[in-house]
Amino acid sequence: xxxxxxxxxxxxxxxxxxxxxxxxxxxxxxxxxxxxxxxxxxxxxxxxxxxxxxxxxxxxxxxxxxxxxxxxxxxxxxxxxxxxxxxxxxxxxxxxxxxxxxxxxxxx
Amino acid sequence: xxxxxxxxxxxxxxxxxxxxxxxxxxxxxxxxxxxxxxxxxxxxxxxxxxxxxxxxxxxxxxxxxxxxxxxxxxxxxxxxxxxxxxxxxxxxxxxxxxxxxxxxxxxxxxxxxxxxxxxxxxxxxxxxxxxxxxxxxxxxxxxxxxxxxxxxxxxxxxxxxxxxxxxxxxxxxxxxxxxxxxxxxxxxxxxxxxxxxxxxxxxxxxxxxxxxxxxxxxxxxxxxxxx
Numbered sequence: 001x002x003x004x005x006x007x008x009x010x011x012x013x014x015x016x017x018x019x020x021x022x023x024x025x026x027x028x029x030x031x032x033x034x035x036x037x038x039x040x041x042x043x044x045x046x047x048x049x050x051x052x053x054x055x056x057x058x059x060x061x062x063x064x065x066x067x068x069x070x071x072x073x074x075x076x077x078x079x080x081x082x083x084x085x086x087x088x089x090x091x092x093x094x095x096x097x098x099x100x101x102x103x104x105x106x107x108x
Numbered sequence: 109x110x111x112x113x114x115x116x117x118x119x120x121x122x123x124x125x126x127x128x129x130x131x132x133x134x135x136x137x138x139x140x141x142x143x144x145x146x147x148x149x150x151x152x153x154x155x156x157x158x159x160x161x162x163x164x165x166x167x168x169x170x171x172x173x174x175x176x177x178x179x180x181x182x183x184x185x186x187x188x189x190x191x192x193x194x195x196x197x198x199x200x201x202x203x204x205x206x207x208x209x210x211x212x213x214x215x216x217x218x219x220x221x222x223x224x225x226x227x228x229x230x231x232x233x234x235x236x237x238x239x240x241x242x243x244x245x246x247x248x249x250x251x252x253x254x255x256x257x258x259x260x261x262x263x264x265x266x267x268x269x270x271x272x273x274x275x276x277x278x279x280x281x282x283x284x285x286x287x288x289x290x291x292x293x294x295x296x297x298x299x300x301x302x303x304x305x306x307x308x309x310x311x312x313x314x315x316x317x318x319x320x321x322x323x324x325x326x327x328x329x330x331x332x333x334x335x
Contacts, residue, residue, distance in 0.1 A: 001198040004253075015174050018190045018242045019249055020197030045199045045214060046256040066267045068212060069201070071260035073252070078171045081164050089156055089262070096149050096266040098273075 002069070005039050007032050008050030012077040016048070029056025036060060036072070044070045050077035051084040114290055116297035124294065128287040135279040142272045145207050149265040156258045163255050166248035173241035180237050189238065199253070209268045211261040214253050 004020075006013045009027040017023045022044075024035040032053040037060070039047050047070045054061060054074040061072050074085040094100045114120050178186060202213040 002201055004197050004199060011174075011178075012171070014187065014190055015170065015241055015245045019245050022196065045201055045212070046253065048252065048256075065263040068210065068260075068264070071212070071256040071263075073256045073259055075252070076164050076167055076171075078175070080168065085160055085164070086157070089153065089160060089259070092262050092266040093153055096146065096269040 002043060002045030004046045004048075005044050006048045006075075007035050007039075008048075008053050008075075008077055012050050012079075013048075021048070026053070029053060033057045033060055036064075040064065040070060046071045046073065048073050048075045050075060051082045052077050052079075054084055055082070114294060116294045116301070118298070121291065121294045121298070124287055124291050128284065128291065131279055131283050131287060135276060135284065138272055138276045138279065141207060142269060142276055145209070145265060145269045145272060148206055149262065149269060152258055152262050152265065156255070156262050159251060159255045159258055163248060163251045166244070166251060170241060170244035170248055173237065173244045177235070177237035177241045180235055186238065190242075197249075206261070206265065207268070209264055211264050212257065214257045216250075216253060 003022055005022040005024060006016045007024045007026065010025040013023050013025060024032075024039070026032050026035065032049065033056070036047060036049065036057060049057075049061075049072060051074045054072075064070065064072050074088060076082070076085070090100055114124070181189075197216065199214045199216055202215065203210050204213050205211075
């Protein structure tokens with residue numbers, strides 16, 4: 001059995017404790033990176049990380065992409081979505097296809 | 109890339125030709141693999157995008173509920189209610205094979221579809237707002253797990269597609285042309301040797317014939333000298 005964890009600031013993620021996830025609360029990106037590494041060692045299956053914390057650990061998250069576990073999934077924090085999660089989806093597309101299929105033509 | 113130095117002999121030629129056939133076949137197969145991976149990937153990514161939009165919406169509303177709860181309930185009580193023990197969420201992982209890319213399939217230990225109404229804390233000290241917030245999160249959970257699965261799958265596939273594309277390109281633009289050049293240069297070298305050999309033979313034959321003629325002439329001359 002594999003665990004599911006959440007990293008993020010306390011306000012954003014406290015509720016996940018009630019549905020059984022392990023909660024690692026921090027609002028410091030470096031600390032978040034530490035937690036993430038620890039969770040990789042402890043064989044977490046899924047790590048949800050708030051977008052603001054993910055922003056500071058993009059390198060590490062990119063490294064974890066090609067590994068089978070864990071799945072590191074950015075989630076919006078309590079202040080709302082920054083669009084990082086969607087950007088990462090598009091990045092995968094760009095990597096695979098060689099171009100951004102979902103690019104918004106109005107966005108420059 | 110500079111064409112490599114090879115010995116122009118038949119052995120080498122045969123070896124290279126065999127290599128070229130293998131390379132061509134590999135190239136074709138990898139190309140097919142890439143196309144199929146791409147098709148699967150695009151499907152997954154499309155679903156992934158929809159899932160993510162949905163998850164972000166669900167979480168946003170759950171967060172709103174949580175803000176409400178926080179506003180009415182004393183922070184200490186809220187925290188202790190949320191922290192109170194409960195079996196932790198754990199997942200089973202299966203592996204699915206998409207075009208020989210191993211991707212994880214998550215399944216939770218409890219049934220995900222039915223909303224279990226049990227909340228992990230007592231009702232006495234907390235209000236309905238918190239219940240709403242937790243229920244909203246619970247509703248978001250299956251989507252989140254599904255999203256995790258599809259996002260990971262998309263990432264792994266993207267990786268594999270990139271690798272395959274590199275291989276296809278290196279076969280197509282490096283390996284195959286290089287082999288073709290090597291084969292051509294060997295064939296030309298061998299043809300050239302052949303021609304060289306032929307002219308040498310012709311020359312030698314000429315010389316032999318000339319010698320024979322000389323000899324015959326000498327004999328004739330000797331014979332015709334009156335005694």
